[in-house]
Amino acid sequence: MGIGDIVVRKSYGKDITFKIIDIKEVENEVIYVLKGINIRIIADSPSGDLEVVRADFSGEKDQIFNRQVNNRIKKIISDRNEFTRIQKAPKITPTKELMFGRPGKILHVDGDATYMENCLKVYKQLGLDAVGQVIPEREQPLKVIELVKQIKPDIVVLTGHDGIAKDASNYMDLENYRNSKYFVESVASLRDYNSSYDELVIFAGACQSCYEKILDAGANFASSPNRVLIHCLDPVFVCEKIAYTNIDKVVPIHEVLENTITGIKGIGGLQTRGKYREGFPKSPFVS
Numbered sequence: 001m002g003i004g005d006i007v008v009r010k011s012y013g014k015d016i017t018f019k020i021i022d023i024k025e026v027e028n029e030v031i032y033v034l035k036g037i038n039i040r041i042i043a044d045s046p047s048g049d050l051e052v053v054r055a056d057f058s059g060e061k062d063q064i065f066n067r068q069v070n071n072r073i074k075k076i077i078s079d080r081n082e083f084t085r086i087q088k089a090p091k092i093t094p095t096k097e098l099m100f101g102r103p104g105k106i107l108h109v110d111g112d113a114t115y116m117e118n119c120l121k122v123y124k125q126l127g128l129d130a131v132g133q134v135i136p137e138r139e140q141p142l143k144v145i146e147l148v149k150q151i152k153p154d155i156v157v158l159t160g161h162d163g164i165a166k167d168a169s170n171y172m173d174l175e176n177y178r179n180s181k182y183f184v185e186s187v188a189s190l191r192d193y194n195s196s197y198d199e200l201v202i203f204a205g206a207c208q209s210c211y212e213k214i215l216d217a218g219a220n221f222a223s224s225p226n227r228v229l230i231h232c233l234d235p236v237f238v239c240e241k242i243a244y245t246n247i248d249k250v251v252p253i254h255e256v257l258e259n260t261i262t263g264i265k266g267i268g269g270l271q272t273r274g275k276y277r278e279g280f281p282k283s284p285f286v287s
Contacts, residue, residue, distance in 0.1 A: 001032065007050045008059055009034075009043075015061040017053065018043065019114075035161075038065045039229045040115065040207040042161055065261060069233055072259045073125060076240055100282040104154035104201070104243035104275025106130040107147060108235070109186075111137040111160020111179070111206075115232040122236050128243055137161065137206075141185035145193055148200075154275045155201040155242055157235045158186050162206035164227055171227065172212065180210040184217045191218030198273045201242055203235050211268060221256070221269030231261035238267060245274025 001007065001020060008014035018034035021042075025031070032050060034043045039061075058066060106128060110116040113134045123130035131151050135143055137160045148156060161179060168176035174184065183204040194200040197220055204214050205223035207230055214222035221238050223230050237259040245251050250271050260267050 001047060001050060001052055005052050006037070006055050006057065007032070007034065007052050008057070009045055009049050010051055011049050013060065014051065014053075015059040016041075017057055017059050017062050035112070035114075036229075036232075038062055038232055040112075040159070040161060040232055041229050042163065065231060068261050069122075069231075072237055072261070073122065076126060076237070076259055080244055100279045102277050102279065103128060104239075105152070106155045106157065106239050106243060107151050107153035108132045108157040108239075109135050109140055109144060109147065109159070110157075111135065111140070115160075118232055119236050122233055123239075126236070126240050128236075128240060130239075137179040137182045140182055141189055144186050145189055148190065148193065153200075155203070155239050156190060157239060158183055158202070158204040159206050159235055162209045164208045164210075172210065174210055174213060177208070177210050179206065180213065183209060183222075184213050187214055187217040187219045197270065201272055201275065203238055203269075206230065215269065219269065220272045221267060223268075224262075224266050225268045226265040228262065228265045230266040234260045234262050234267055237261070238269075242272055242275055244276050246276050246278065247274055249274050 003020050003023065005020045007018050007020060016039060017037045019037060020032050021035045022033035023030060030047055031044050032047060034045055108119055108130055116132045116134050120130060120132045133147060140158055163178045165176045170176060174181040187202055187204050190200060190202055202219045203221040204219045208227045209223045211222050211225045238256055241251060241256045241259060250273050253269055253271055257264055257267055
């Protein structure tokens with residue numbers, strides 16, 4: 001087995017597929033460092049517990065996640081097509097054919113290039129204007145403000161990898177987390193730059209992140225309330241709901257979470273105003 005191979009763990013019933021991202025030796029034993037294909041998880045495993053599989057192999061949990069993702073995408077597009085609320089003006093009745101709109105612009109900063117690529121594909125499927133930047137978690141607090149100044153997004157996502165120490169007893173101590181402190185620092189910097197939760201919407205966190213501290217720093221949405229692993233596309237589905245909700249509506253948090261894969265155990269947050277602006281009339285020169 002080598003770096004880049006796709007593997008499953010036999011002791012877990014081959015439920016989740018991983019990619020080998022590093023190989024190290026610990027006390028004369030070869031240990032493989034694994035990254036989840038769909039779940040934002042980093043794990044260690046000895047060679048005896050691993051089995052190499054084809055790149056298109058899907059474990060039981062992977063198959064469930066894939067079905068959930070496909071169903072979420074279909075539901076989102078279906079719901080969006082059905083939503084035709086129009087504000088009527090005196091003497092002029094806007095017709096659906098002449099209406100157009102602009103969803104909120106998204107800046108997605110991810111510590112993992114593979115997850116970033118997967119997220120950008122789904123943003124495109126959902127008709128979202130998203131710019132992706134791959135930046136290691138520890139560098140995000142140093143670079144996010146300049147990116148926001150350049151890109152001028154309505155919504156910012158800060159994610160990557162995280163995790164809580166196995167022997168941790170204090171779930172509020174940032175030192176017990178792999179990267180939560182960097183997400184907290186990034187969010188705090190963004191709120192210093194723009195304090196309005198309506199003008200700049202922020203999602204921050206990854207698997208098992210310190211949910212409470214990230215929200216306290218100023219995020220609209222964060223992971224992970226129950227310190228569980230989150231799906232790599234959960235931030236995308238949160239952003240879609242905000243980006244395509246009209247600016248005259250504050251979205252109840254339970255509606256934001258309905259389309260996520262992980263649900264309330266993995267994602268939470270605050271009521272947030274939508275970022276979609278309707279326009280009228282549509283230009284006859286634009287297809």
